[in-house]
Amino acid sequence: ETGVTQTPRHLVMGMTNKKSLKCEQHLGHNAMYWYKQSAKKPLELMFVYSLEERVENNSVPSRFSPECPNSSHLFLHLHTLQPEDSALYLCASSQDRGRTITSYEQYFGPGTRLTVT
Amino acid sequence: QKEVEQNSGPLSVPEGAIASLNCTYSDRVSQSFFWYRQYSGKSPELIMSIYSNGDKEDGRFTAQLNKASQYVSLLIRDSQPSDSATYLCAVYGGSQGNLIFGKGTKLSVKP
Numbered sequence: 502e503t504g505v506t507q508t509p510r511h512l513v514m515g516m517t518n519k520k521s522l523k524c525e526q527h528l529g530h531n532a533m534y535w536y537k538q539s540a541k542k543p544l545e546l547m548f549v550y551s552l553e554e555r556v557e558n559n560s561v562p563s564r565f566s567p568e569c570p571n572s573s574h575l576f577l578h579l580h581t582l583q584p585e586d587s588a589l590y591l592c593a594s595s596q597d598r599g600r601t602i603t604s605y606e607q608y609f610g611p612g613t614r615l616t617v618t
Numbered sequence: 619q620k621e622v623e624q625n626s627g628p629l630s631v632p633e634g635a636i637a638s639l640n641c642t643y644s645d646r647v648s649q650s651f652f653w654y655r656q657y658s659g660k661s662p663e664l665i666m667s668i669y670s671n672g673d674k675e676d677g678r679f680t681a682q683l684n685k686a687s688q689y690v691s692l693l694i695r696d697s698q699p700s701d702s703a704t705y706l707c708a709v710y711g712g713s714q715g716n717l718i719f720g721k722g723t724k725l726s727v728k729p
Contacts, residue, residue, distance in 0.1 A: 541721070542721065543718075543719045543720060543721045545705070546717070557716065559725065589661075591662070600707065602650060603650075603667070605650050605652075605717055606664060606667055607664070607708075607717060608664060609662050609663070609664075610661060612622040612660075612661045615680040
């Protein structure tokens with residue numbers, strides 16, 4: 502396990518449900534990320550937060566809504582998902598974004614395996 | 619669209635051999651390069667970072683970077699069955715602003 506934790510580890514939800522994924526980092530980092538990993542596809546960056554401010558939103562459907570209340574916590578709120586949203590959702594953190602050469606060393610949490618029925 | 623390309627494999631090597639994993643990238647201004655190991659059902663784990671041309675060694679792992687050829691590789695010496703995993707190459711390209719991941723190469727080390 503790394504210094505990044507995620508809950509829940511597994512989630513099954515219906516298309517009409519509302520749920521939230523939680524991520525917490527204990528590394529003292531200032532940037533946090535949500536990724537989606539589907540079979541046979543590269544990791545897809547969804548959202549980036551730097552110093553609690555959202556700095557990137559990669560054309561993600563509005564049924565995914567991120568929240569970053571402080572630099573240690575990150576949430577992904579889910580509502581009215583589609584079956585194609587079933588995937589492994591990964592949270593990551595890094596020291597910051599570009600201030601030093603090692604800024605982009607990202608450390609991942611264990612992920613939440615999401616199944617939408 | 620900036621890309622990172624990897625051979626999907628599977629790459630099969632016998633125990634004790636050298637495994638060679640390759641990655642090419644399209645963004646010439648890329649500055650930082652990473653190798654992640656991902657076991658089946660687990661999340662990616664950072665195993666190597668390299669920032670300048672040449673070789674960087676860490677235990678049984680050696681990362682090699684050639685910016686002129688836009689090529690980065692990972693060598694695993696004395697491969698063990700526990701090295702069997704998918705290896706992801708990731709590149710930080712300044713013009714893109716974020717890490718770009720390849721699809722990964724699946725490595726299988728046979729006892």
